[in-house]
Amino acid sequence: MSDIALLHATFADAAEAARIGRAMVDQQLAACVNLIGPCTSIYRWQGAVEQSDEYRALFKTTPELARELADRIAALHSYDQPVIEIWPVAAGDAVLDWVRRETR
Amino acid sequence: MSDIALLHATFADAAEAARIGRAMVDQQLAACVNLIGPCTSIYRWQGAVEQSDEYRALFKTTPELARELADRIAALHSYDQPVIEIWPVAAGDAVLDWVRRETR
Amino acid sequence: MSDIALLHATFADAAEAARIGRAMVDQQLAACVNLIGPCTSIYRWQGAVEQSDEYRALFKTTPELARELADRIAALHSYDQPVIEIWPVAAGDAVLDWVRRETR
Numbered sequence: 001m002s003d004i005a006l007l008h009a010t011f012a013d014a015a016e017a018a019r020i021g022r023a024m025v026d027q028q029l030a031a032c033v034n035l036i037g038p039c040t041s042i043y044r045w046q047g048a049v050e051q052s053d054e055y056r057a058l059f060k061t062t063p064e065l066a067r068e069l070a071d072r073i074a075a076l077h078s079y080d081q082p083v084i085e086i087w088p089v090a091a092g093d094a095v096l097d098w099v100r101r102e103t104r
Numbered sequence: 105m106s107d108i109a110l111l112h113a114t115f116a117d118a119a120e121a122a123r124i125g126r127a128m129v130d131q132q133l134a135a136c137v138n139l140i141g142p143c144t145s146i147y148r149w150q151g152a153v154e155q156s157d158e159y160r161a162l163f164k165t166t167p168e169l170a171r172e173l174a175d176r177i178a179a180l181h182s183y184d185q186p187v188i189e190i191w192p193v194a195a196g197d198a199v200l201d202w203v204r205r206e207t208r
Numbered sequence: 209m210s211d212i213a214l215l216h217a218t219f220a221d222a223a224e225a226a227r228i229g230r231a232m233v234d235q236q237l238a239a240c241v242n243l244i245g246p247c248t249s250i251y252r253w254q255g256a257v258e259q260s261d262e263y264r265a266l267f268k269t270t271p272e273l274a275r276e277l278a279d280r281i282a283a284l285h286s287y288d289q290p291v292i293e294i295w296p297v298a299a300g301d302a303v304l305d306w307v308r309r310e311t312r
Binding site: 001004006018021022025026028031032033034035036037060087088089090091092094095098102103 | 216218245246247248249250251252253255257262264274275278282289291292293294295
């Protein structure tokens with residue numbers, strides 16, 4: 001098995017997740033995005049507890065492109081500070097080949 | 105990028121996930137919780153295959169607080185043995201700063 | 209805490225996810241599967257951007273069984289090339305004991 005990168009991000013709503021998700025696949029920064037569904041987020045911001053409805057997406061890319069993908073998502077995102085997480089995962093060699101083939 | 109910790113847990117229902125999720129943010133053991141939605145779990149317990157409806161949540165905290173967060177969630181949880189997983193993820197430096205600022 | 213393995217996979221639909229998920233628990237290749245819910249996937253395939261509705265599941269097993277679990281899921285899956293990811297996560301010792309006890 002070989003490593004690919006998963007990137008998890010929350011968006012303001014389903015439309016933003018779909019728009020940015022599709023743009024990242026169009027631009028070959030990710031081979032795939034799963035538009036996962038809505039969530040309710042509870043968080044602290046400047047000391048107060050806030051609650052927001054958001055929408056989650058999970059991107060699949062190469063380890064080498066993960067940082068650039070995160071930066072591009074952040075640049076297109078409606079939040080000043082989007083919350084984006086990346087971690088390496090093992091996948092079959094055929095999946096890695098596919099991810100490499102369909103990204104830059 | 106810097107490491108933060110993701111913590112995934114399943115709860116008995118949406119109300120429990122929201123109650124414990126909010127408590128962890130109130131107590132500054134997590135900067136954020138995503139209340140993700142329902143799932144159906146199939147599992148073995150004492151040799152028999154069981155099925156339950158549950159509700160998932162994803163917490164974001166510092167690597168240093170992750171273990172204490174898991175212990176606190178377990179203490180408040182309605183199950184004798186909740187299933188909680190923690191793993192490190194890379195996030196932008198601004199996200200790490202936010203997580204550090206809004207937790208203990 | 210001890211390491212267990214999470215395995216994330218997408219399936220053609222809820223029925224396939226439930227059928228294969230239950231089979232993996234029946235065969236003691238996983239202690240648990242969370243049938244998470246539907247997603248919309250956007251991906252590149254042979255250079256074109258495609259969109260499909262899928263269904264996600266998250267399996268919990270031992271590090272030693274993770275590769276065999278992935279191979280078995282792939283063998284039962286309706287896709288020629290299913291997308292399956294595995295990563296290690298920290299869990300409480302009681303969870304690891306449970307996962308070990310209920311798997312091969």
